[in-house]
Amino acid sequence: MRDGDQTIKVAALGRVEGEGALHVSVKRGVVDDVRLELYEPPRFFESLLRGRSYLDPVDITARICGICPVAYQMSAAAAIEDACGVSIDGAIRDLRLLIYCGEWIESHALHIYMLHAPDFLGYDGAIEMARDHPDRVRAGLELKKVGNQVVEVVGGRPVHPVNPRVGGFHRAPTRRELEPLLAPLERAYEMARETVRWTATFGFADNVLDCELVSLSHPSEYAILGERITSTRGLDVPVSAFAEEFKEDQSGHSTALISRHRGKPYLVGPLARFVLNFEKLSDDVRAEAARAGVGPSCRNPFQTIVIRALETMEACALALRLIASYAEPAAGYVDVRPRAATGYGASEAPRGLLYHRYRLDNDGRIEQAVIVPPTAQNQLAIEDDLRAVVGANLRLPREQLQALSEQTIRNYDPCISCATHFLTVEVDEA
Amino acid sequence: MNATVVCGLGNDLRGDDAAGLLVARALLKLDVQGVDVEEHSGEPDSLVAAMSQHRHVIIVDAVAGDAPPGTVLSRFWNGAAMRGAVSSHGLSVGEALGLARVLGANADVAVYGIVGRVFEIGSPPSVEVVRAAAELAVRIEEDLSCA
Numbered sequence: 001m002r003d004g005d006q007t008i009k010v011a012a013l014g015r016v017e018g019e020g021a022l023h024v025s026v027k028r029g030v031v032d033d034v035r036l037e038l039y040e041p042p043r044f045f046e047s048l049l050r051g052r053s054y055l056d057p058v059d060i061t062a063r064i065c066g067i068c069p070v071a072y073q074m075s076a077a078a079a080i081e082d083a084c085g086v087s088i089d090g091a092i093r094d095l096r097l098l099i100y101c102g103e104w105i106e107s108h109a110l111h112i113y114m115l116h117a118p119d120f121l122g123y124d125g126a127i128e129m130a131r132d133h134p135d136r137v138r139a140g141l142e143l144k145k146v147g148n149q150v151v152e153v154v155g156g157r158p159v160h161p162v163n164p165r166v167g168g169f170h171r172a173p174t175r176r177e178l179e180p181l182l183a184p185l186e187r188a189y190e191m192a193r194e195t196v197r198w199t200a201t202f203g204f205a206d207n208v209l210d211c212e213l214v215s216l217s218h219p220s221e222y223a224i225l226g227e228r229i230t231s232t233r234g235l236d237v238p239v240s241a242f243a244e245e246f247k248e249d250q251s252g253h254s255t256a257l258i259s260r261h262r263g264k265p266y267l268v269g270p271l272a273r274f275v276l277n278f279e280k281l282s283d284d285v286r287a288e289a290a291r292a293g294v295g296p297s298c299r300n301p302f303q304t305i306v307i308r309a310l311e312t313m314e315a316c317a318l319a320l321r322l323i324a325s326y327a328e329p330a331a332g333y334v335d336v337r338p339r340a341a342t343g344y345g346a347s348e349a350p351r352g353l354l355y356h357r358y359r360l361d362n363d364g365r366i367e368q369a370v371i372v373p374p375t376a377q378n379q380l381a382i383e384d385d386l387r388a389v390v391g392a393n394l395r396l397p398r399e400q401l402q403a404l405s406e407q408t409i410r411n412y413d414p415c416i417s418c419a420t421h422f423l424t425v426e427v428d429e430a
Numbered sequence: 431m432n433a434t435v436v437c438g439l440g441n442d443l444r445g446d447d448a449a450g451l452l453v454a455r456a457l458l459k460l461d462v463q464g465v466d467v468e469e470h471s472g473e474p475d476s477l478v479a480a481m482s483q484h485r486h487v488i489i490v491d492a493v494a495g496d497a498p499p500g501t502v503l504s505r506f507w508n509g510a511a512m513r514g515a516v517s518s519h520g521l522s523v524g525e526a527l528g529l530a531r532v533l534g535a536n537a538d539v540a541v542y543g544i545v546g547r548v549f550e551i552g553s554p555p556s557v558e559v560v561r562a563a564a565e566l567a568v569r570i571e572e573d574l575s576c577a
Contacts, residue, residue: 048552063443066471114474114529126474127525130532138533141475148475159471 024390024405031391034383036409046369054080054338054364055166057356061371062160067110070103070151071349072356072371073164074225079356080166082240083343084336091329092168093225094322095154098178099161100224100347101319102150105188106158107350108270108308108315109147111413112195113140116305119407120202136198139191143312146188150181150319168333178323185323189316193288195309200292204302205404207389211265211381213272216348222280222314223273223348230276231266240344242355248372258379259372265380268352269412270307271298285313301385301411308350308413338364349374351413375414382412434486435466436570437477439523445553446499446546449492449563452555453542456567465574474526481530481537488570491523492559493543500545500558502566507539542566 025033045064049057057076062069074096081088088096113136114126123129130137148158154173155161163169212233216226229245230236237245246266248257260266278286278296289295292306342359352374359368389408393401438454441447450470457467466484470476472491481487493503507527527539544563547556555563 044550044552060443063441066441066473110474125525127528127532130529134533137529141478144475145479158476159473 022386022405022409024386026390026394029394031387031394034387034390036379036383046371049358049366049369052366054084054336054358054360054366057358057366057369058165059162061356062164064371064373066159067107068103068349068351068354069160070099070155070164071347071354073161074100074347075345075349075354075356075371076358077164077166078225078239078345078347079343079358080345080360081336081343082345083341083358083360084339085341086167086334086336088168088334091172091327092333094326095169095172096164097221097224098319098322098326099151099154099164101315101322102147102154104147104224104315104350105192105312105319106144106147106151108312109140109144109195111350112199112305112308112312113137113143115413116407116410117199117202119403119410120199120305139194143188143191143195146181146184147315149184153177153181165333167336168329168331170332172329172332174328175326178326182320182323185316185320189313189320192309192312192316196288196292196306196313199306199309200294202305204300205389207300207302207385209267209271209299209301209381209385211267211384212261213275214261214266214268214353214377215272215276216346216353217277218280220280222318223277224318225347229346229353231261232272232275235261238344239346239355242344242346242372243357243370246372246377248376257372257376259377260380265384266377267381267412268374268377269304270311270350270352271301271304272352273348274298274307274310281310281314282317285310285317288313301408304411304413338362342368351375352378375412378412378414382409382414385411431483432464432466433484434464434488434574435468435480435484436488436490437468437470437480439470439472439489439491441471443552445548445550446544446555446559447492447549448555449544449546449559450490452560452563453490453544453567453570456564457571460567460571462571462574472523472526474529477523477526478530478533478535481527481535481539482533484537487537487539488542489523489527489539490542490544490566490570492546492549494549495543495545497545498558499547499556500562502562502569503543503545505541507541542570 023035058073061072061076064072118125118129151161152158156163212231214231216223217228217230218226228238246259246261248259250257275296289310294303294306338360340362344357346353346355355372357370358366361367386408393404436457438450440450454467454469544559546559
């Protein structure tokens with residue numbers, strides 16, 4: 001080994017959703033190689049869906065991830081309804097937004113308090129942080145619980161909800177069933193505000209992300225069930241154009257397919273949503289963002305912990321508005337008849353844009369299924385960011401550099417369960 | 431709410447990973463009295479809640495190991511944080527239990543693991559695990575009846 005050569009290996013990356021590996025090698029003081037290695041053969045679920053009924057993906061794809069099942073259900077339903085020529089609006093669409101708010105709240109609370117805050121406060125994990133900050137951790141668990149409650153009331157159970165279906169919901173909740181959520185959501189809104197103020201006090205490493213940011217957009221709503229795909233470099237296309245714009249291929253070091261936009265890495269997720277949809281946030285949330293020192297010009301991935309807290313506020317506020325204005329629909333779902341067609345659907349999972357495409361035959365049998373999760377889209381951007389962070393911090397002691405590398409990955413809250421299933425982290429200084 | 435809860439952990443779509451769920455469902459069919467039976471996906475907050483709300487917690491999960499498929503392993507958890515286990519849920523089961531303990535939950539915890547053979551997405555559980563789950567449910571029911 002020469003001076004300036006090093007190999008940092010992290011055998012198992014903790015505090016991410018799933019498992020996998022990261023390998024970084026440094027030669028002669030320069031970062032030589034960065035690889036996120038995702039091991040599990042991809043696309044199990046896509047092949048599992050082929051030949052099955054068009055009504056099945058909403059239930060089956062929910063099992064891809066225990067943290068963001070609603071995102072899979074909503075993207076799947078949107079794509080199948082698109083194939084069948086059905087558009088959902090009114091109270092059923094509102095219920096979809098409401099259950100999605102629940103998922104954002106529980107997912108963001110889990111990531112902020114259990115997975116990411118320990119990095120900023122110098123703890124190995126949530127257990128160690130809880131010894132010194134038990135009230136903070138309890139608050140995080142309580143916030144998450146409110147999100148789970150919303151998912152349970154609308155979806156039938158808090159994890160892997162069973163009520164969503166193609167066309168809407170097996171049964172629409174009554175107004176009386178939703179109203180008990182109001183008080184917890186009001187409390188959660190203030191807890192989320194406190195979370196913004198708390199996370200804004202963390203120290204953030206200097207870092208500027210240079211890649212294109214991509215998210216859904218909607219004419220009047222912060223992007224959850226958006227209609228078009230937009231970017232910081234002027235992209236503005238319908239969801240159906242996703243496959244024309246974003247190309248996937250198999251990297252040699254990963255069994256997950258990875259995505260590029262016009263040949264280059266891009267980023268989806270909270271930072272992209274926030275930057276591209278800032279004006280759609282409610283006034284109070286934008287004011288809180290200003291107080292926290294983050295705005296639409298933010299490009300520092302370390303600050304996404306603050307942005308997740310702001311999105312948690314927004315999700316609470318939206319959930320409160322949706323319940324306040326809720327009028328029970330005459331039926332929980334719209335009848336969706338199959339036809340031979342291809343449909344496209346996307347929604348904003350907590351970790352970013354989640355795209356589904358299904359080709360159906362006349363009987364509604366699935367001939368082809370394509371699912372592009374956020375983590376697979378972010379893989380190259382994460383690798384590029386990691387290359388920059390490691391390169392700028394090579395003077396750090398090895399342990400600190402390794403911890404910073406892991407924290408850098410956790411900035412993106414990667415859901416490796418969705419992208420494939422097993423991730424491990426490894427940094428080489430050889 | 432009862433003093434004792436049985437938490438069956440797992441994922442129905444990953445073959446033998448459903449072992450804990452199979453035990454929970456078998457216990458519900460046995461209509462065991464005076465005990466709460468819950469299905470869990472492994473989410474940390476639901477386990478923390480179970481630990482906080484009960485005096486006795488029985489956790490049943492699938493495990494991978496060298497023992498023959500269907501082998502039942504058991505131990506009482508001593509409160510030490512169990513690291514090293516990988517999880518697709520952000521925190522491992524051991525970490526969730528450790529977190530509950532740090533936050534003041536004092537439940538005693540017994541853990542049963544059923545050694546699995548197949549964990550591929552879309553696979554049904556193996557016959558060995560299905561049989562072991564049914565037997566373990568009866569064993570837990572008998573143990574609880576004697577307690």
